[in-house]
Amino acid sequence: MDPIRDKILKRSKESNQDVIGKILSYAAIILILAVVVSIFAFVFAKGIATFTENHASLKDFLTGTDWNPNVKGEDGKPLVGALPMIVGSFAVTLLAALFATPFAIGTALYMTELSSSKGRAFMQSVVELLVGIPSVVYGFIGLTVVVPFVRSHFGGSGYGILSGAFVLFVMVLPTITSMTVDSLKAVPKHYKSASLALGATEWQTIWRVILRAALPGIMTAVVFGMARAFGEALAVQMVIGNASLLPTSLTNPASTLTSVLTMGIGNTVMGTVANNALWSLALVLLLMSLFFNILVRMISRKGRM
Amino acid sequence: MNEIITTKDVHLYYGKKEALKGITLDFPQGGIHALIGPSGCGKSTYLRCLNRMNDMIENVKITGDIRLDGNDIYSPQTDTVTLRKRVGMVFQQPNPFPFSIYENIVYGLRIAGIKDKEVLDERVETSLKQAAIWDEVKDDLKKSAMALSGGQQQRICIARVLAVRPEVILLDEPTSALDPVSSSLIEEMLLKLKEEYTCIIVTHNMQQASRISDTTSFFLNGELIETGLTKKIFVTPDNKKTDDYLSGRFG
Numbered sequence: 176m177d178p179i180r181d182k183i184l185k186r187s188k189e190s191n192q193d194v195i196g197k198i199l200s201y202a203a204i205i206l207i208l209a210v211v212v213s214i215f216a217f218v219f220a221k222g223i224a225t226f227t228e229n230h231a232s233l234k235d236f237l238t239g240t241d242w243n244p245n246v247k248g249e250d251g252k253p254l255v256g257a258l259p260m261i262v263g264s265f266a267v268t269l270l271a272a273l274f275a276t277p278f279a280i281g282t283a284l285y286m287t288e289l290s291s292s293k294g295r296a297f298m299q300s301v302v303e304l305l306v307g308i309p310s311v312v313y314g315f316i317g318l319t320v321v322v323p324f325v326r327s328h329f330g331g332s333g334y335g336i337l338s339g340a341f342v343l344f345v346m347v348l349p350t351i352t353s354m355t356v357d358s359l360k361a362v363p364k365h366y367k368s369a370s371l372a373l374g375a376t377e378w379q380t381i382w383r384v385i386l387r388a389a390l391p392g393i394m395t396a397v398v399f400g401m402a403r404a405f406g407e408a409l410a411v412q413m414v415i416g417n418a419s420l421l422p423t424s425l426t427n428p429a430s431t432l433t434s435v436l437t438m439g440i441g442n443t444v445m446g447t448v449a450n451n452a453l454w455s456l457a458l459v460l461l462l463m464s465l466f467f468n469i470l471v472r473m474i475s476r477k478g479r480m
Numbered sequence: 481m482n483e484i485i486t487t488k489d490v491h492l493y494y495g496k497k498e499a500l501k502g503i504t505l506d507f508p509q510g511g512i513h514a515l516i517g518p519s520g521c522g523k524s525t526y527l528r529c530l531n532r533m534n535d536m537i538e539n540v541k542i543t544g545d546i547r548l549d550g551n552d553i554y555s556p557q558t559d560t561v562t563l564r565k566r567v568g569m570v571f572q573q574p575n576p577f578p579f580s581i582y583e584n585i586v587y588g589l590r591i592a593g594i595k596d597k598e599v600l601d602e603r604v605e606t607s608l609k610q611a612a613i614w615d616e617v618k619d620d621l622k623k624s625a626m627a628l629s630g631g632q633q634q635r636i637c638i639a640r641v642l643a644v645r646p647e648v649i650l651l652d653e654p655t656s657a658l659d660p661v662s663s664s665l666i667e668e669m670l671l672k673l674k675e676e677y678t679c680i681i682v683t684h685n686m687q688q689a690s691r692i693s694d695t696t697s698f699f700l701n702g703e704l705i706e707t708g709l710t711k712k713i714f715v716t717p718d719n720k721k722t723d724d725y726l727s728g729r730f731g
Contacts, residue, residue, distance in 0.1 A: 365575040369637070372533060373588040373644060374565035383591065388578055 215461065222458025225451040231255045236455060242419035242435070244452040255452045257432070259421045261459065264431040266336045266422065267411060268404040271343035272351075276397055279351035280386075286352075287359040288381055305349040314413030317342035322414055331426030334416030339431070342410050347400035354399055358392020359385060394474045402467040406460065408433035432456045484509040484648060484678050485530060490544035492525055492534065499525050501702040502544070507648075507695075512670055512679045514689035514710065517699035518725070523682045526699070527650050530680065531567040532560050548648070565592065568646035572653040574633035576625035576640070581617050584625045584636055588644035603643045611639035612669045631662025638669070642677075649673070651681040655688065667692050686726060690714050698722045 225231045225244075231253050239256020241248070248254050282302070286295050321341045326333030362385050370380040386393070416428025417438055436456055443450040485507040492500035500522050507513050515523040528534045529542060532553065546553050553563055565588070576584050585604045586594075594600065604621065608614040613635040617628070625636050634654060641649055651670075655663035670679055670692055683689050689696050690710060697707035698719075706719045717723045724730060 363575075365571060365573060366577055368533065368536070368571065369575045369577065369640075370587070370591075371536065372531060372564055372569040372571075373591070373640065374561045374563075375588075375591045376561055379591045383587070384577055 218454065218458050218461050221451065221454035222461075223455075225253075225255060225448070225455045229253055229448045229451055231448075231452070237261070240421045244449040245447075253448045253452070255448075255455065257452075257456060257459070259419050260430050260432045260435050260456065263336060263339075263415070263422060263429040264405055264433070264463075266425075266429075267339040267343055267415070267431060268401050270336065270340035270425075271347055271404045272397055272401045274340060274344040275348045275351050275400060279348055279355050279396070279400075280393065282348075282352045283355035283359055284381060284386075286356050288377070288385070302349045302352050305345065306353075310346065310407060310410040311413075313342055313346055314410035317410060317414040325426060329426050331424065332416065332428060333426070334414060334428045335424070335426045336415065336422055336429050337425040338414040339411045339429075340425075342414055343404045343407060346407060346410060347404050350403050351396045351400040354396030355389070355393050358389040358396065361392065362388045391474050391477060395471050398467055398471050398474065402464055405463055405467070406433065408437045412437050432460050436460075482509045483507065484549060485680075486545075486547045486550075487529075488545040490526070490529060490542065490546060492522075492529060492543075493541040494537075495539045499702050500529075503699075503704045505697055505704055505707060507678060507680060509678055510674060510676075511694040512674045512681060512692050514693035514696045515680065515682045515699060516684075516686060516689050516696060516725075517705075518730070519684075521699040522702040523699040524652050527652055527680065527682050528569075530648070530650055531564050531569055533569065535560065565644050566646055567648045567650060568641035568644060569650045570634070570638055570641055570652065570654045573657055574630055574637055576628075576633050576636050578624065578626050580622045581625045581628075581636060582621040584640050585643050587640060592644070607639040607643040608636075610642050610669070610673065611635045612665055613639060629662075631658045631665065634658060634662065634666065635669070638666070642673075646677070648678045648680065651679060653682050653684060656684055663688070698725065700725070 225236070226233055229252075235252065236255050236257050238258055239254070240258050241254040241256045242259060243254040246254050282298060286298050290298065317338060321338050322333035324333075325331070325335070325338045325341070329337060366384050366388060367380055370384045371377075375383070411431055412434035415430060415434055417430050417434055418428035419430050419435065420428070422429040436453055439449070439453050443453060483506045487506070488504050490500055490503040491498060503522075503526055505526075515527060517523050525534065529546060530553075534540050534542065542554065548563070548566065552558065577587065579587075582604055585607055586600045589600055589603060605614065605618075608617065613632060616632060617623070617636075625633060628636065634657075638649075638654070655666050658666070667688065670681070673679060674694070681689075681693065693710045695708065696710040696713040698705045698713065698717075698721075700721060706713060706717060706722045708718075713722065714726060717726065
């Protein structure tokens with residue numbers, strides 16, 4: 176055969192590499208997808224067992240306040256009222272985000288607009304350091320510093336939602352700060368020039384243009400921070416008091432979905448009501464993180480308009 | 481003639497590098513004044529000295545004397561906020577804020593504390609009319625300015641500057657990012673504006689300078705080579721370098 180024709184028709188080494196690369200990356204994607212799907216399927220299957228096998232009602236689960244899965248109530252159904260934990264989780268999350276957001280925005284503005292490059296590098300490493308501290312250390316500090324502080328300044332035993340929120344405040348601060356920094360950095364420089372050239376002060380420029388342009392990004396940052404706070408288990412469990420009661424004040428012992436899970440998972444036997452009920456809590460957590468994810472997508476889609 | 485801006489022996493250093501080497505140049509009130517020269521000759525840098533936009537850049541040192549109506553704009557008493565309200569600026573890239581057209585135009589007024597809706601509405605209409613874009617946008621003032629074409633955006637930016645009623649408008653290559661039709665619209669608009677405002681325009685485009693400007697100043701390597709009436713500069717320049725540049729022998 177004609178050698179040139181032969182050469183053209185034969186696959187080159189480079190195109191073979193192309194095919195191999197594609198196969199490798201598809202394999203990685205499929206593996207990860209499979210892991211995610213099976214986690215969802217597993218938690219889902221386990222989580223609904225409380226309702227299908229143990230015949231607890233979904234309404235009791237979401238609105239009931241008695242959490243004692245080993246005991247059956249008057250109607251013969253297990254007591255799996257998860258409302259105290261759901262309320263507890265939302266309370267610590269919202270409070271932590273409420274405390275952390277102003278500080279995070281302030282720090283991020285300092286880092287992007289006000290500081291010298293030295294100050295920026297210093298704050299950057301402070302923020303990164305906060306991320307690196309293990310949550311058990313946060314919990315321990317919370318136990319020895321925050322709990323006594325809350326007890327002497329706000330009353331109560333010191334254990335409760337307020338202490339949990341204070342600890343989470345420090346834990347979500349770096350998440351919100353670094354993502355806010357990113358969104359502030361993404362604001363085009365020429366907005367600032369245009370604003371200053373119109374006779375705006377630095378502060379007016381930050382307030383009216385830069386923060387406004389970065390708003391979708393900042394909201395995304397806050398939601399990510401909330402997702403982190405919602406899922407945090409160990410540190411919260413150490414300071415919240417772990418009483419499955421509907422919280423009546425911020426300084427009474429309470430519990431969150433995660434704290435009940437970490438406390439209970441070692442003390443229950445697979446397949447029992449108590450164990451299944453914990454899986455139901457895990458399912459709620461999973462659905463919430465899915466919800467936070469969707470929220471982030473909606474915000475960024477709106478921001479792009 | 482009345483000089484509105486006078487500059488004497490202006491030197492500007494970026495760190496150690498001397499970008500402006502002693503510029504002495506005056507601008508009479510009214511009219512269009514073009515600054516021309518090849519890239520990197522210092523004409524934009526010089527322009528940004530006139531409303532102190534170089535203050536934003538780190539490591540910049542400026543010496544010399546720059547006066548607006550006889551007042552030293554680099555004296556410690558000068559408030560950059562007031563200065564920039566009197567000396568507005570239009571940039572090379574159209575840079576509207578990601579707000580509605582209306583909010584873009586009233587931005588300078590809002591930061592100055594004007595809240596009266598009637599005043600704001602009136603300024604929006606006059607400024608957009610002056611910037612020759614009223615007819616195109618009057619029905620959707622609430623629409624985002626980012627949705628407009630580049631040429632429209634640039635006219636919005638000019639209207640935004642006009643709304644503040646400055647005395648001097650600095651234009652840094654305002655048409656170099658635009659198509660020829662948009663450019664000629666802006667040129668026509670400037671010819672009308674020059675009755676009321678002093679326009680100082682940096683341009684790469686020598687035809688543009690010759691079409692619209694009253695005076696032209698030629699910059700080269702951080703020095704002012706020649707300045708004078710545009711007709712004179714383009715037809716009978718005194719300096720050989722000006723002649724070479726205008727006839728396309730370099731640059």
